[in-house]
Structures are given as C-alpha cells and as structure tokens.
Amino acid sequence: MTLIDKLYKDGPLATRNEITPKLGFLLTILLALAWLIPFLWMGVATLRPASDGINLMAELMPSLKPTLDNIRDAWEIGDFPRYFLNTTIICTGILLVQFVTITLAGFAFARLDFAGKTPIFYLFLMQLMLVPVLLIVPNLSLVVQLGLYDTLAGVMMPFFASAFGTFLMRQAFEAIPTELEDAALIDGASLIQRMRHIYVPLSLPSFSAFAIISVTSHWNDFLWPLMVINSPDKRPLTVGLSVFTKTAEGTQAWGTIAAGTLMVIAPLLITFLIFQKRFISSFVTSGIK
Amino acid sequence: MLFSRRLMLGLAMAGAFAFPALAGEGPTEIDLFFPVPVDGKLARDMGTLIKEFNEGHPDIKATAVYTGSYDDTLIKTRASIKAGKPPAAVIMSANFLLDMQIENELTNLDSLIAADGSTKDQFLGQFFPALQGNAVINRSVYGVPFHNSTPLLYINADKAKEAGLDPNKPPQTWAELTDWAKKLTKREGDKVTQWGIAIPCAYDYCGWMMETLTMTNGGRYYNEEFGGEVYYDTPSMLGALTWWNDLVSKYKVHPPGATPGPAVSTSFISGNAAMMMLSTGSLTYVRENAKFNYKVAFIPRNVRNAVPIGGASLIIPAGVEADKQKAAWTLIKWMTSPEKSAWWSRATGYFAPNMAAYKTPDMVDFLNKNPDAKTAVEQLDVAKPWFATYKTVPVRKNLEDEVMLVLNGKKQPKEALVAAQKAAEETLKPYNAETSLKLP
Numbered sequence: 001m002t003l004i005d006k007l008y009k010d011g012p013l014a015t016r017n018e019i020t021p022k023l024g025f026l027l028t029i030l031l032a033l034a035w036l037i038p039f040l041w042m043g044v045a046t047l048r049p050a051s052d053g054i055n056l057m058a059e060l061m062p063s064l065k066p067t068l069d070n071i072r073d074a075w076e077i078g079d080f081p082r083y084f085l086n087t088t089i090i091c092t093g094i095l096l097v098q099f100v101t102i103t104l105a106g107f108a109f110a111r112l113d114f115a116g117k118t119p120i121f122y123l124f125l126m127q128l129m130l131v132p133v134l135l136i137v138p139n140l141s142l143v144v145q146l147g148l149y150d151t152l153a154g155v156m157m158p159f160f161a162s163a164f165g166t167f168l169m170r171q172a173f174e175a176i177p178t179e180l181e182d183a184a185l186i187d188g189a190s191l192i193q194r195m196r197h198i199y200v201p202l203s204l205p206s207f208s209a210f211a212i213i214s215v216t217s218h219w220n221d222f223l224w225p226l227m228v229i230n231s232p233d234k235r236p237l238t239v240g241l242s243v244f245t246k247t248a249e250g251t252q253a254w255g256t257i258a259a260g261t262l263m264v265i266a267p268l269l270i271t272f273l274i275f276q277k278r279f280i281s282s283f284v285t286s287g288i289k
Numbered sequence: 290m291l292f293s294r295r296l297m298l299g300l301a302m303a304g305a306f307a308f309p310a311l312a313g314e315g316p317t318e319i320d321l322f323f324p325v326p327v328d329g330k331l332a333r334d335m336g337t338l339i340k341e342f343n344e345g346h347p348d349i350k351a352t353a354v355y356t357g358s359y360d361d362t363l364i365k366t367r368a369s370i371k372a373g374k375p376p377a378a379v380i381m382s383a384n385f386l387l388d389m390q391i392e393n394e395l396t397n398l399d400s401l402i403a404a405d406g407s408t409k410d411q412f413l414g415q416f417f418p419a420l421q422g423n424a425v426i427n428r429s430v431y432g433v434p435f436h437n438s439t440p441l442l443y444i445n446a447d448k449a450k451e452a453g454l455d456p457n458k459p460p461q462t463w464a465e466l467t468d469w470a471k472k473l474t475k476r477e478g479d480k481v482t483q484w485g486i487a488i489p490c491a492y493d494y495c496g497w498m499m500e501t502l503t504m505t506n507g508g509r510y511y512n513e514e515f516g517g518e519v520y521y522d523t524p525s526m527l528g529a530l531t532w533w534n535d536l537v538s539k540y541k542v543h544p545p546g547a548t549p550g551p552a553v554s555t556s557f558i559s560g561n562a563a564m565m566m567l568s569t570g571s572l573t574y575v576r577e578n579a580k581f582n583y584k585v586a587f588i589p590r591n592v593r594n595a596v597p598i599g600g601a602s603l604i605i606p607a608g609v610e611a612d613k614q615k616a617a618w619t620l621i622k623w624m625t626s627p628e629k630s631a632w633w634s635r636a637t638g639y640f641a642p643n644m645a646a647y648k649t650p651d652m653v654d655f656l657n658k659n660p661d662a663k664t665a666v667e668q669l670d671v672a673k674p675w676f677a678t679y680k681t682v683p684v685r686k687n688l689e690d691e692v693m694l695v696l697n698g699k700k701q702p703k704e705a706l707v708a709a710q711k712a713a714e715e716t717l718k719p720y721n722a723e724t725s726l727k728l729p
Contacts (some may be wrong), residue, residue, distance in 0.1 A: 076333075077332065136364070137367075137368050137372070140369070140372040141371060141372045141373070144373055226357055226361060226365060227365055227369075231354075232352075232353075232355070239357075243355050
C-alpha cells in the first residue's frame, strides 16, 4: 500500500471512492515536496563543511561530516540575540497597538452610524493600494519630526493603524448577530463591556488570523527598518541577515547565508509547526484561504 | 502632589536632554553609511577599520551604519537627507554622484580641499586618472574614490588546457572568445554539462556588462558630459547585445536567461562554467575558493579595448553641519590613504584607487604573491567612466529590463533596444526640458 493509499484511507468517508480527491492528494503531496525542498537545502547547506567546496553546494544529499562552523560564523558576524530581541519587540509592539486600533475602528465601521461612513471606509481601504516604498520619505520625515529617528518606536509607528485589519474586523463584527448586543444592552452593558464580552471573544479566529499576517509581514520587512535604524544594536533580523546576503559585484558564502537564514526563520517556523492546527482553523473560520 | 511630581519629572527630563548640549566638548559623532558590495565577512572588516579610526582620533566618534545594497544605500541616503538627518559620509556607488549632484544632494568638496592647503589637481593626482570622470562634476570634486573595479575575464586554466587551449594566451577578441567558449562547452545529447562562458545579468550588474560590451564594440553608452542622453539604440549597442544573445541562443555556449552575479561566480567555482566575465571585486573570493588553476584577463574586444569603472566613492551629503563635515573629511582622507585603501583592496579584490597604495611594502609583497591582482590595474589604461545620468537607476533599469527579455528569448535585440531608448528618453524628459531643450 502506497502512502497515497494510506492518506486516502484516512480521508473523509464521502470522498473515498472518487477519483478527484485521489488526484488532489497526489497534487498536495507534490506541492508539499516542492515547498519542502528549499528548507531541506537550507538545512543541508547549513551543516555542510566548507571543505566540501562549492561543487557540492547545490546538492540535497547531506554531507557525511556535518559541521556547525557555518552557524558559528553567522552567529559571530551578526549579533543575533539582539536582532531577535529587536524584531520581537517590533512585531509584538505593532501587534498590540494594532489590536486596539483595529478593534475600535472595525467596530465603528460595523456597528456605529455616522455621516460619510461608507466613503470614509473606502478611503481607508485605499491605503491597501499604496506601495509602501512610495511613503518612505514622508513617513521618515514625520518620524524625524517626532524625534523617533533611529528608534524601534519609529520602526513601529507607521503600522499602528492597519487598513487590512480594520477591514477584517469589520467583516467579523458584522457577522455577529445584533440580538446578542441587544440582550447585553437590556442587561445594561456599556459600549466597552459589549465589546469586551461579545464582539472580541466571538471574533477570536479573525484576531489570530490577523496576528499571523501582521507578525509575518513585519518579521520579514526589510526596507523600512533599514531606513529608520542607524545604530547596529537596534537592527532587526532582516537587516542583520542582509549584511551577508546582499551583494552587488561580489560573490556569496552560501553556507553562512543558509545558516543565517535558518536562524532568522526558525522561530516563525517552530511556532507554525506547534500551532499549525490553530492557524489553519483560524483562517478557515475567518474566511481567508 | 501628582502635579508636582510630574513637574519634577519633566524638569529632570529637560535637564537630561539639555545636559549634553551644555557639556558641548565631547567627540564629534558621525555616521558613515556603507553598503556591503562583497562577501558579508567584510561587514566585520569595516567594523575593524572604523574602530581603528576612532582609536586614532579621540575627538571623533564614527559609527559604521550598514545600509544594504548600492541601490538601497541610495534610497536610504536620499530619504535621510529629505528628512533632515543626513549621515556625515556615505560609501556611494560611483555612478550615482551625477544624479545626486543634479538633485543638490552632495556637498562640494572643493573648499575642504582648499582648507587643507591643497589644490584640486594635487588632490585628484593621488588617484588613477580613469576614476576622475565619476568623481568630478563641472570641474568640482564631489566624491573621493574608495574602492573601484573593472570587469575581468576569468578563465578556468585547467579546463582550457583540457580543451587544447593555451591559458597563457587568453582570448583577445570577441571572435576568439566565441571560439574558446565553443571549445569549452560540453554537451551530453541536448543537455549542456559545462558552459563555455557566463556573463551576469541582474539589476545593477546587467547595465554594467552591457556598458562593457558596447565599449569594446567601439561605442559610447551615454553622454559623459551631460546627464540627459543615453545611446541605447545605436549600432555599437545592437552589435553588443546581438553577440551576447548569439552566445546564448545561436551558439548555445552561455546559459540562457538572466543570471545574477553570485550564481555566475558559483558556477565558475564549481566548474559548471569554464569562463566568466565578472568584477575584480570577486577576485579574493575566487582566489580563496577555486580548487583549480585560474587566469584573469582583459575583457576581449570587438573594436577596441575598453572597460567601465565600477565600485564606490566616499561622499558627504548636502546639509551636513560644519563640524561634522570636517570630521567626515578627516575620516574620508584616512580611509582613502595609501595604507588603508591597500588593506581594503587586499581584503576585497577591488583595486585601490590611490596610486601610492601600490608602493606600500605590504602591497608590493602581496602583488608578488598574487600577480592576478595586477590585471585590473593594468586594464585601467583603457577604462572609462561609469554610466551616470539624471535618475541613473531608473534609466539603467530601462535598459536592463529589455536586455533580460532578450536573454530570456522573449524579444529580439533590435526591438528591445528601441523600447529601452524610448523608455529612457521618457525618464530623462524632465531634465532635458529643464536643460538642453530650454531655449534662452
């Protein structure tokens, strides 16, 4: 019995005797393999000793004499613990403020009535169409005027309000039956209490879906932190990593790059593996696929 | 009570901010923006260099700020100038200086040179003459060459011998190079197991290689005297692109598609490509990693020998305060001194722009052991300035996008160059409207 047959046997009853799901499984496995290869290569390249030379660099077969030299090199070139700390501060800082702003804004657009609500909402959504690069100079000028140049707060600031998050929360809140809120109103709950006890708990899947998107995008952001940060001790991971991946006329030390990349993505990857089920269910319930 | 505590706190904070201003006489703090053009370990070497500078100059405290690729460095420098926080000095890709000068983003260095009791000619006389085109604009000095390059032809000598070619007589013309590439290409059926030659084409590199080929084909690439004209749709450019395309699709001795520099050097080192055209900035990497005998040679010509300059210069952005300007100038002079530029050249493979660097004992010693480091310097006799116009990066990309389409087999050279010329003229339009088309 092949792997496909096994997976297929464990699959849902209704689909067992059809041919399409079988093909679906096969396609999924192929896609998973394609997705896995770069990760495998990264792992293999990280552990490959320099003495293997560049000839074997592209091979997926691991070296017989694995070494931790590359990890040590990457670790020495960059102050990774500090980069980790900075990136974590940036991502959690942004996310915490975003939770507040998108909840309030999402609620306003979903439930409150005010003049020009729809046009304002569309105006808000238009933000999504602007390329971030376009805003670098105005944003940076503002950050300097606020005295936040070369600070982590300056990196976080432009992202405190999120058009995408507001949109997501508006959809989530709109899906909640008004009867629930009415019942709370009868019990004398204040606006804050209604949000705290009804809207927020019922929208948790949307919150976690947004959290994933927000954290991954800011974890991976390179250009904006590069613009704001000067001090080496305030660099986030992406800028620290690019010290040995960006080249113009030169060449690259693949082993060190692989090791550095592995260190940078490891926390996100591990979190994903641990909370896999949750992530997926949150996306399914929030309607994003 | 609460109010007074807040007031106290406010006063304390105001005091803390005011204190450094009152204290005044600390070291002048300056930032140096630097891209990492080569292997990342050099970021550490840069740290060593700046530490040494700070130890020798107690009145200045310089910080090396890593700023990404050459293109990222330009974006960051421009954004910080516009935001009112320019760094005191930047290692800037040498061909961005004209564009920055047009936009009033550079400090004219003439007065700093004069304050040292030196003349412009004396100051520039330290550097190889070929570098002046990218450092002097309208007879004023705007940049100090720091590390520079020319493209080179790298040859796997072992493979050449195997193929019955003499690596000591490298190909000198395009015809000879084509012939070598054919002999060095190995096939198994339709599959190529070893490419004859690889030339990189990725943003930044692609434009530089096109400039190289056009020059060796007798052409000019842009108007060296004026930033509003490029010559993309010309016979010399068409011949160059046609030849490059022929290597790919007609003779099939060059890997198809647009290949970035690191991929080219990796395939050369791994023996997958027997020859490559690449910057001398990769020489140290090749020397340390090649497990075979290699040769470096001049870029072969069709009409004449010529190469563009590459690499970076040190600049002081506009808007830097006088005391920081002075400190930056001290740093710039120190970094471009014979000893320091020689040290940096040995670490990277770039050539040292300061001619006296080649007379330092360490460098003489080094060249005796590594004669391959001489080729780029010898090639300087035929070197020309690097492509620089108004809006250098977009104008360069106008061409690069089209060249990539050709190498990917999606366009013919002629139609690509017509499109590139049209796009570039569109990009250059505002500058020409302000300058060359403006009637008195």
